[in-house]
Amino acid sequence: MFKSSPIIVGLDLGTSKICAVVAEINEAGAINVIGVGQAKSRGIRKGEIVDANACGEDIRNAIVDAEQNADVEIRSVFLGVTGGHIQGFNNRGFHPVVSDDREITEDDIQDAIKNAKAINLPAENHVVHVIRQHFLVDGQDGIINPVGMFGSRVEVDVHVVHGNFHRLQNPIRAVKSFQIEVEAIVFTGLASALALLENQQKELGALVIDLGGGTTEYVVYAGGVIKHTGVLAVGGDHVSNDLAYGLKLPLGRAEQLKIEHGSALVDRSVRGRTLQLTNSVGLPEKEVNLEHLRRIMSVRLEEIFRLIADELESAGLLDYLRSGVVLCGGGSRIAEIEKLAAQAFGLPASVGKASSVSGLKSTLDQPEFTAAIGLAKFGSFEQRKRIESRSTLSLGLRSTLSQLFRRG
Amino acid sequence: MTTEHKIESPPASKPLAVKIVGLGCAGIHMAEFMIQTDLRDLAFAVVHSDARALAASTIPNKCLIGTQILHGLGAGGDPALGQASAEEDLQPLRSLCEETDLMFILTGLGGGTGTGAAPALARLAGESGALVLAVVTLPFEFEGARRQQQARWGLQRLQAAADGVLCLPHQRMAKLLEERSSALEAFKATHEHLAQGVRSIWQMLTKFGLLNVEFADLCSVLRGRHCESAFACAQAAGEERARLAVETLAASPLLEEGKLFSEAEAVLVSVVGGPDLTLADVNGVMQRMNQQAEQARFMVGAIIDDGFQGRLGVTVILARRGQPRKETAFENRGASALEVFPAGLGGPEIENQFFGVAAQHRPASRFVPPAPKLSPEQTRRLLEQRPGSAARRRKSIALWSQGQLPLEIVSRGRFEQSEPTLHQGEDLDVPTYIRRGVSLN
Numbered sequence: 001m002f003k004s005s006p007i008i009v010g011l012d013l014g015t016s017k018i019c020a021v022v023a024e025i026n027e028a029g030a031i032n033v034i035g036v037g038q039a040k041s042r043g044i045r046k047g048e049i050v051d052a053n054a055c056g057e058d059i060r061n062a063i064v065d066a067e068q069n070a071d072v073e074i075r076s077v078f079l080g081v082t083g084g085h086i087q088g089f090n091n092r093g094f095h096p097v098v099s100d101d102r103e104i105t106e107d108d109i110q111d112a113i114k115n116a117k118a119i120n121l122p123a124e125n126h127v128v129h130v131i132r133q134h135f136l137v138d139g140q141d142g143i144i145n146p147v148g149m150f151g152s153r154v155e156v157d158v159h160v161v162h163g164n165f166h167r168l169q170n171p172i173r174a175v176k177s178f179q180i181e182v183e184a185i186v187f188t189g190l191a192s193a194l195a196l197l198e199n200q201q202k203e204l205g206a207l208v209i210d211l212g213g214g215t216t217e218y219v220v221y222a223g224g225v226i227k228h229t230g231v232l233a234v235g236g237d238h239v240s241n242d243l244a245y246g247l248k249l250p251l252g253r254a255e256q257l258k259i260e261h262g263s264a265l266v267d268r269s270v271r272g273r274t275l276q277l278t279n280s281v282g283l284p285e286k287e288v289n290l291e292h293l294r295r296i297m298s299v300r301l302e303e304i305f306r307l308i309a310d311e312l313e314s315a316g317l318l319d320y321l322r323s324g325v326v327l328c329g330g331g332s333r334i335a336e337i338e339k340l341a342a343q344a345f346g347l348p349a350s351v352g353k354a355s356s357v358s359g360l361k362s363t364l365d366q367p368e369f370t371a372a373i374g375l376a377k378f379g380s381f382e383q384r385k386r387i388e389s390r391s392t393l394s395l396g397l398r399s400t401l402s403q404l405f406r407r408g
Numbered sequence: 409m410t411t412e413h414k415i416e417s418p419p420a421s422k423p424l425a426v427k428i429v430g431l432g433c434a435g436i437h438m439a440e441f442m443i444q445t446d447l448r449d450l451a452f453a454v455v456h457s458d459a460r461a462l463a464a465s466t467i468p469n470k471c472l473i474g475t476q477i478l479h480g481l482g483a484g485g486d487p488a489l490g491q492a493s494a495e496e497d498l499q500p501l502r503s504l505c506e507e508t509d510l511m512f513i514l515t516g517l518g519g520g521t522g523t524g525a526a527p528a529l530a531r532l533a534g535e536s537g538a539l540v541l542a543v544v545t546l547p548f549e550f551e552g553a554r555r556q557q558q559a560r561w562g563l564q565r566l567q568a569a570a571d572g573v574l575c576l577p578h579q580r581m582a583k584l585l586e587e588r589s590s591a592l593e594a595f596k597a598t599h600e601h602l603a604q605g606v607r608s609i610w611q612m613l614t615k616f617g618l619l620n621v622e623f624a625d626l627c628s629v630l631r632g633r634h635c636e637s638a639f640a641c642a643q644a645a646g647e648e649r650a651r652l653a654v655e656t657l658a659a660s661p662l663l664e665e666g667k668l669f670s671e672a673e674a675v676l677v678s679v680v681g682g683p684d685l686t687l688a689d690v691n692g693v694m695q696r697m698n699q700q701a702e703q704a705r706f707m708v709g710a711i712i713d714d715g716f717q718g719r720l721g722v723t724v725i726l727a728r729r730g731q732p733r734k735e736t737a738f739e740n741r742g743a744s745a746l747e748v749f750p751a752g753l754g755g756p757e758i759e760n761q762f763f764g765v766a767a768q769h770r771p772a773s774r775f776v777p778p779a780p781k782l783s784p785e786q787t788r789r790l791l792e793q794r795p796g797s798a799a800r801r802r803k804s805i806a807l808w809s810q811g812q813l814p815l816e817i818v819s820r821g822r823f824e825q826s827e828p829t830l831h832q833g834e835d836l837d838v839p840t841y842i843r844r845g846v847s848l849n
Contacts, residue, residue, distance in 0.1 A: 046827070238837065241821040251821070300839070
């Protein structure tokens with residue numbers, strides 16, 4: 001009944017919905033999306049679980065939906081994590097090359113990375129990713145791969161993404177309770193960037209902003225490597241909440257209005273225009289000023305962009321984003337959001353589409369699925385790495401042994 | 409106010425007694441300026457707590473106040489001292505106010521004597537039956553937050569005491585001037601404007617014109633309103649002069665680019681023209697004014713002045729309703745709170761010098777701080793200050809204890825229970841438009 005070929009599942013626990021993307025690796029090594037499952041999320045606020053029971057139910061619904069759509073059995077997932085506690089920073093680690101001929105080996109690099117990881121983080125913090133950026137050999141900068149080069153000291157710049165250990169455990173636990181393995185946890189902002197950006201964009205420098213329901217993740221690529229990551233625990237929920245408060249409407253109605261009449265910019269044509277709201281029997285109930293609606297949305301969204309822009313400016317990264325801003329997530333559906341982003345950052349902005357992924361077109365086109373697709377893509381890279389390491393295991397073992405003997 | 413009727417009494421033969429009193433340094437300067445213009449026939453007087461400044465003035469009618477406490481050395485920028493010196497010399501001030509129908513009090517708010525003594529003088533003049541119009545300037549922004557604060561405090565008091573306040577912020581005048589104009593020119597322009605305001609009211613009342621405004625009309629609009637007024641003047645010549653003049657007014661920074669028109673409750677328009685002034689001119693001005701301020705009550709005066717041959721001068725005074733003096737219940741509370749302020753000035757001032765932070769004026773917040781906690785004893789005392797019968801007092805106690813405060817409680821809505829998202833001290837869960845103070849109107 002189920003296909004036996006290896007599948008990869010990306011599971012994104014979002015504030016507004018939970019979605020699982022099922023993909024398989026095709027002959028070319030690219031991933032092919034074969035099914036999607038989604039469920040409305042009720043137990044998550046600002047990207048983190050607040051109601052484990054409701055959330056568990058929603059996860060099960062999404063997984064079941066995905067299994068039915070893709071006609072597979074899901075045993076393991078790559079899990080996206082987010083939340084205001086997740087932070088990224090750059091660090092440098094070094095390692096002296098000890099071999100006689102001063103030739104740099106893979107082991108030296110691993111040691112250097114290990115040193116870079118050893119950072120003074122609070123005990124309860126857990127490192128989610130350590131991504132290598134560049135190497136330095138004897139102070140010479142900009143080396144992509146130093147294996148085989150000669151030098152006495154190898155340094156590595158890494159980008160470290162870390163978060164609170166316990167808060168990272170919550171989603172893992174929720175998934176594991178269904179006897180589903182969590183292969184790895186991945187920062188969702190990273191996953192989105194992985195899904196959206198092509199190599200050229202990474203080289204030129206790009207900013208990916210995932211405007212989610214409860215959180216906004218952002219990742220900066222420059223010179224082909226990740227330079228900056230961050231999470232803002234503000235998202236579409238806040239927009240709805242602002243509207244509910246400002247227009248004095250129930251939250252559900254505010255959300256509906258946001259989707260139907262929202263826009264990121266206030267243009268002149270809406271001045272003085274009102275919307276007639278009707279109650280359940282179709283009788284007019286309340287009038288809402290369209291300009292107010294747009295104004296409230298606009299200031300909130302602008303603030304989100306401004307906070308990100310401020311942070312990137314203080315990190316000195318705004319000038320490296322020659323490829324511009326790429327938006328994704330449910331928030332990127334808001335009308336004219338690209339224009340607002342372009343204004344806020346002074347850079348070209350667009351809504352991204354998952355690239356180098358094939359499969360269900362309807363899924364790939366939806367910005368909400370970007371993170372989950374990216375998770376699957378991340379999974380495919382991991383999978384490939386594992387297969388490669390398995391096939392080279394005997395070889396690797398042999399070389400290590402011989403090295404050991406040589407040293408002795 | 410017991411002298412409500414006194415105004416209608418001047419017999420026809422007796423001319424309207426108008427008095428212009430310059431109070432404090434700025435007031436003396438203004439009066440000196442006005443006495444140079446065609447207003448020289450009016451009665452002028454100057455009042456100050458600084459003997460030297462007073463001696464330097466060319467106006468013969470002088471009144472030195474506060475000799476006991478200040479020894480003729482001036483209030484030194486402390487409104488509390490200004491107020492005290494006025495209260496000390498009530499008698500000379502009262503005699504100054506006698507036999508006056510309309511009194512203009514000229515002063516610059518923000519300093520000591522003007523800010524402190526003007527409300528007292530206005531009250532005295534009001535008690536002796538005059539219609540009191542205060543013509544004041546507010547300090548430039550560069551004069552510092554403290555002076556601004558004092559000026560605001562004084563303006564509030566003055567509004568409560570005078571029948572009308574014509575207020576001209578120096579800062580708004582600065583917008584009218586060129587960038588490189590000197591401070592002297594800036595002050596001169598302000599003085600000219602104020603003189604024009606005084607002149608137009610005076611002319612409207614006394615000169616014969618196409619359309620006359622009687623003193624009673626002015627009283628009916630201004631008396632007891634305690635309004636805050638804005639005013640502006642414009643001149644134009646040529647065929648289209650009516651249109652040009654109104655357009656200049658509508659664009660004037662003194663009227664916040666015409667925004668104040670829509671808020672005005674009463675509009676006093678004075679049109680001055682040469683012998684060639686036509687009714688069509690007046691009509692043209694008034695029609696456009698009416699469009700600008702549809703809700704307002706209009707008062708029009710049209711005067712012929714030979715100097716205005718071929719030209720048209722329009723002065724408008726916009727009055728907004730202020731806090732009426734009669735609503736003592738509220739005013740008492742406000743006043744008692746305010747009265748504490750000048751007395752306490754010495755204290756906080758020293759504190760501010762040490763701590764620095766509190767001295768800066770903080771912008772008005774949309775969030776109203778909770779009312780200060782009052783002990784039952786204090787509550788009772790505050791309520792006793794209110795006039796009214798015992799029955800009314802009992803009722804108000806009941807109201808008081810209900811504790812309904814007009815506070816704006818900003819709920820975090822959906823995020824009530826969640827961990828607040830703090831970013832540089834701001835709670836991002838609170839709607840942005842509230843934090844930024846974006847008004848939705």
